[in-house]
Amino acid sequence: MMAAEKPELSRGELLKKLRAEHAQTVERTQELLKDQKRIQRDICSFIRETPKSVPEIAKEIGLPANQVLWYIASFRKYGIVVEDGMCEDYPLYRKAEEN
Amino acid sequence: MNNVKVDALVIGGGIAGMQAALDLGDQGYQVALVEKEPSIGGKMITLSKVFPTLDCCSCITTPKMSAVAHHPNIQMFTYCEVESVDQQENGFDVSVLQKPRYVNADTCTGCRLCEYACPITVPSSFDRGLGSYRTARVPFSTAVPQIAVLDIENCILCGKCEKVCPVGAIDFTQQPETFSIDTTSIVLATGFELTDLDAKNEYGAGELPNVIDPLMMERFLAPTGPYGRVLRPGDGMEPMTIAYVQCAGSRDETLGIEYCSRTCCMYAIKQSMLISGALPLAEVTIYYMDIRTFGKGYEQFYQNAKAMGVEFVRGKVAKITEDENHNPVVRVERTEEGDVVERTFDLVVLSLGMVAGDPLSKFGLTPAEDGYIKIPSVNASPCETRRPGIFVTGTAGGPMDIVDSIVTASAAASAASAYIRSKTQVGIEEREVAHV
Numbered sequence: 415m416m417a418a419e420k421p422e423l424s425r426g427e428l429l430k431k432l433r434a435e436h437a438q439t440v441e442r443t444q445e446l447l448k449d450q451k452r453i454q455r456d457i458c459s460f461i462r463e464t465p466k467s468v469p470e471i472a473k474e475i476g477l478p479a480n481q482v483l484w485y486i487a488s489f490r491k492y493g494i495v496v497e498d499g500m501c502e503d504y505p506l507y508r509k510a511e512e513n
Numbered sequence: 514m515n516n517v518k519v520d521a522l523v524i525g526g527g528i529a530g531m532q533a534a535l536d537l538g539d540q541g542y543q544v545a546l547v548e549k550e551p552s553i554g555g556k557m558i559t560l561s562k563v564f565p566t567l568d569c570c571s572c573i574t575t576p577k578m579s580a581v582a583h584h585p586n587i588q589m590f591t592y593c594e595v596e597s598v599d600q601q602e603n604g605f606d607v608s609v610l611q612k613p614r615y616v617n618a619d620t621c622t623g624c625r626l627c628e629y630a631c632p633i634t635v636p637s638s639f640d641r642g643l644g645s646y647r648t649a650r651v652p653f654s655t656a657v658p659q660i661a662v663l664d665i666e667n668c669i670l671c672g673k674c675e676k677v678c679p680v681g682a683i684d685f686t687q688q689p690e691t692f693s694i695d696t697t698s699i700v701l702a703t704g705f706e707l708t709d710l711d712a713k714n715e716y717g718a719g720e721l722p723n724v725i726d727p728l729m730m731e732r733f734l735a736p737t738g739p740y741g742r743v744l745r746p747g748d749g750m751e752p753m754t755i756a757y758v759q760c761a762g763s764r765d766e767t768l769g770i771e772y773c774s775r776t777c778c779m780y781a782i783k784q785s786m787l788i789s790g791a792l793p794l795a796e797v798t799i800y801y802m803d804i805r806t807f808g809k810g811y812e813q814f815y816q817n818a819k820a821m822g823v824e825f826v827r828g829k830v831a832k833i834t835e836d837e838n839h840n841p842v843v844r845v846e847r848t849e850e851g852d853v854v855e856r857t858f859d860l861v862v863l864s865l866g867m868v869a870g871d872p873l874s875k876f877g878l879t880p881a882e883d884g885y886i887k888i889p890s891v892n893a894s895p896c897e898t899r900r901p902g903i904f905v906t907g908t909a910g911g912p913m914d915i916v917d918s919i920v921t922a923s924a925a926a927s928a929a930s931a932y933i934r935s936k937t938q939v940g941i942e943e944r945e946v947a948h949v
């Protein structure tokens with residue numbers, strides 16, 4: 415419907431053109447992706463064996479607790495971590511089993 | 514994209530717009546519904562349960578969304594913005610911008626494989642930034658239409674979505690496209706926004722992580738919420754003491770919002786009851802100036818909350834600060850006791866007010882003093898605007914709850930129907946009632 419006048423470019427050429435147009439966005443999101451991957455790796459390695467609370471994770475990896483919670487919420491949504499018990503008023507999270 | 518000719522154009526796909534579209538469609542009129550977001554549903558689809566019945570909100574809203582999408586007389590245009598409204602001899606010529614989804618809407622099946630493959634995670638506006646979704650995503654689980662959208666501003670252009678899409682629907686070549694809708698009448702249902710969480714310095718200016726807005730609490734209480742339970746966003750703790758600060762964005766001259774937002778007392782009471790269900794040991798305190806429970810069954814609802822142990826304290830909250838553990842500290846002047854006290858809570862919800870959602874200038878309308886659409890004859894014709902043929906419904910016209918939004922939607926549809934007949938000289942009996 416929208417691509418009525420598609421330029422006759424190959425997929426590779428099109429992506430190249432888009433990449434040029436969105437160079438700054440791509441640069442920014444590449445940095446974002448690097449950060450997100452590093453944080454995921456750090457959090458997941460810390461909670462691989464023993465479930466931990468958000469403040470414990472925050473202390474270990476040096477990120478503010480509200481940001482850690484945002485990552486944990488995202489990992490829960492996409493099946494990367496699961497909730498596993500409570501410690502006082504804090505739910506504990508651990509890395510999900512890989513299938 | 515082809516231009517469209519209809520009897521009525523409904524702008525905004527919240528509960529008010531959906532109801533107006535359904536009423537007009539059921540009468541046999543051809544209707545176009547334009548929604549700026551990728552899904553219809555408005556604020557209502559984000560709520561947990563509704564006062565005063567505590568029915569599941571999604572269970573009421575989703576069938577309406579589906580009815581709109583499948584109605585033979587309604588054409589739905591999501592992810593579209595109205596650019597201009599030009600008066601014609603017998604109606605209006607409306608220019609609409611279709612924003613690119615970078616996904617072919619005709620072939621996408623909403624399978625979400627693109628979302629699972631996408632490597633970038635961004636804050637979800639559906640969860641008010643406290644949850645997340647991916648750059649390529651279906652906006653939320655019950656979105657209508659179930660079509661993915663790709664947020665190009667947060668896209669790395671890695672092409673993973675394109676590789677996994679089983680129907681080849683990802684289309685990076687899409688461009689914004691303008692089309693026009695030729696319509697006899699317009700129903701404005703552009704809804705409301707909350708006053709800003711950071712509007713008041715006295716309440717922490719949006720900087721305190723455990724002071725939240727009431728739509729965030731709706732998401733925590735919803736089964737599809739970001740944490741799967743009620744937690745405070747500062748550190749993931751289950752809050753055991755929760756305060757509501759009423760009139761935190763209404764009846765406040767310093768904000769320029771002198772009116773009452775009409776829903777805040779009831780949504781605070783509703784949420785306090787739902788919290789009591791979700792966290793039976795939690796203590797909820799509501800600080801209020803006066804409780805306004807004007808609707809059918811509302812006073813009883815309030816009395817039920819009191820009976821359940823929700824504490825109501827009459828007083829004006831002067832200031833909110835926080836202690837070293839990010840626990841909000843509320844300073845309140847209690848009018849019945851005649852003293853000023855400070856109390857520490859785990860979480861504070863500001864009962865923010867409602868403001869008009871969208872600038873009116875592109876519809877050729879001017880706002881009234883309160884910022885909402887000016888209704889010249891509010892007692893005689895509460896849905897008629899200054900421009901003949903343009904009607905208003907729901908919270909686009911002023912703060913109101915869902916019951917009143919639906920009532921005004923039917924009223925606006927009825928007024929629009931009379932107007933269409935007067936303009937086209939065609940009675941409903943002579944009209945070909947399409948596909949009905």
Ligand SMILES: Cc1cc2nc3c(=O)[nH]c(=O)nc-3n(C[C@H](O)[C@H](O)[C@H](O)COP(=O)(O)OP(=O)(O)OC[C@H]3O[C@@H](n4cnc5c(N)ncnc54)[C@H](O)[C@@H]3O)c2cc1C
Pocket residue numbers: 524525526527528529530547548549550553554555556557560562563564565593594595702703704705706707727728731776780783870871906907908909913914915916918
């Ligand atoms: C925290 C909270 C809890 C609540 N709980 C309850 C409750 O339990 N019971 C109850 O009765 N009421 C409740 N309410 C009130 C209820 O949310 C509203 O009455 C209702 O959602 C209003 O619906 P609406 O269609 O007028 O507006 P909205 O839901 O705001 O819908 C407007 C729609 O128009 C779209 N739009 C805006 N501008 C444009 C444009 N230019 N072009 C195209 N589309 C546009 C928006 O994207 C949106 O989809 C609550 C309110 C709050 C804040």
